[in-house]
Amino acid sequence: METFLTLAEELHFGRTAERLLLSQARVSQTLKKLERKIGAPLFERTSRVVRMSPLGRQLYEDVAPLHAQLEAAVARAKDAARGVEGELHVGFLGSGAGSLTASILATFRERCPGCEVTMREAQFRDPLGALRAGEVDLLFTCLPVQEPDLAVGPVVIEEPRLLAVPLGHPLAGRASVSLEELAGETFFGVVNGAPAYWWDFHVPPRTPGGREIRRGQAVATFQELMTLVATGQGISPVIASVERYYARPDVVFVPLRDVPAAEVALIHRAGAVPPRAAAFIRAVADTVTANGGPARF
Structure with missing residues (x-):
């Protein structure tokens, strides 16, 4: 059954053999044995393509969740034994x-x-x-x-991302805002130790249209970020849960459009x-x- 499930995911005998540390011949033999037991082909095989048959797909959908539960149960038993x-x-x-x-x-x-x-x-x-x-x-x-x-x-x-702005900021009353509109605003700078690509994802250096996004003071902690936003030192994208867990009366959260979810x-x-x-x-x-x-x- 493990061979069947792996082949259903890979649709390739060579990759299936590599994952299971078996030979391709062993994979083929195991599958043929299962198909004889079922009484019908589970895959449609040509020289170029391997596809699941309708019966094979039905079997996969029925068995895959049960196999995952079985593996989880064995893992829990191993944890208890250790x-x-x-x-x-x-x-x-x-x-x-x-x-x-x-x-x-x-x-x-x-x-x-x-x-x-x-x-x-x-x-x-x-x-x-x-x-x-x-x-x-x-x-x-x-x-x-x-x-x-x-x-x-x-x-x-x-979760989607929001824009944290100070109370009274011109964008605070908006229903939403796009990243393109933020080129003239001040964001916070890269802190030492944070990967540049990580910071660029959350505070991109340019808008989608290529306009530069200005970065000001660097921040070291999340509470520092929120305090600087509240005091008008800049604005910052945040994940949506921040509004729930870090809400404060002097910061407003506005939905950001045209940015990938976090x-x-x-x-x-x-x-x-x-x-x-x-x-x-x-x-x-x-x-x-x-x-x-x-x-x-």
């Missing part, structure tokens, strides 16, 4: 995993009661530094993250993942699945 204990340090930037945080922690604590979770806020001045230094084991942070020594795990939040994901160091961190990653993935996908605002 006795996942000790401390797990989880970092977060801004609102972290948002509305899913409580559910994620409840799921993890139920599965791994012997492991204590401590949470620590990351800062703009070096959002990935604590993870790299081993001060936290995992990190909830905004994408993109394109670092060879870090791996991106489950996406937990997908995603928050769980990040970990590349390479072998320790049991405690692996168990937490599974708890996050299972919570997102139970939620019907990443939380949205």
Whole structure:
């Protein structure tokens, strides 16, 4: 069944064999055995193309969720057998995993009661530094993250972006605003330690039409950012959950048009993942699945 599911995803015998560490002949033999058991072809094969037959697609849709549940159950049993204990340090930037945080922690604590979770806020001045230094084991942070020594795990939040402006600002009364209209405004500068591509995604150097976006003072923490916005030192794009978790009377949030939605994901160091961190990653993935996908605002 694992061979069938993998071939259904790859639609290529060579790639399926590579994923399963089998020979192509073994993959073909296994599939033929399953098809004999079913009594009909599950794939349509030519010299160039591999396609699922209607029966194969039906079987895949029926079996794939059950197989995922089985793998999750085995992983939980392994966690229990290992006795996942000790401390797990989880970092977060801004609102972290948002509305899913409580559910994620409840799921993890139920599965791994012997492991204590401590949470620590990351800062703009070096959002990935604590993870790299081993001060936290995992990190909830905004994408993109394109670092060879870090791996991106489950996406937990997908949300639109807003523009934070001070109360009384000319844009404060607008129903929405486009990025093109912001060329004359002052945004905040790049902080040392934050990847340039990450900052450019959230505060692009130019509008879609090519007009320069002015950057002023650099910020090091999120509270510093909000304070500078409130005092009229500049404006800033933020993710939508900020309005819920960091609302203040002297800052107004205006929907931003024509910009991609923001995603928050769980990040970990590349390479072998320790049991405690692996168990937490599974708890996050299972919570997102139970939620019907990443939380949205």
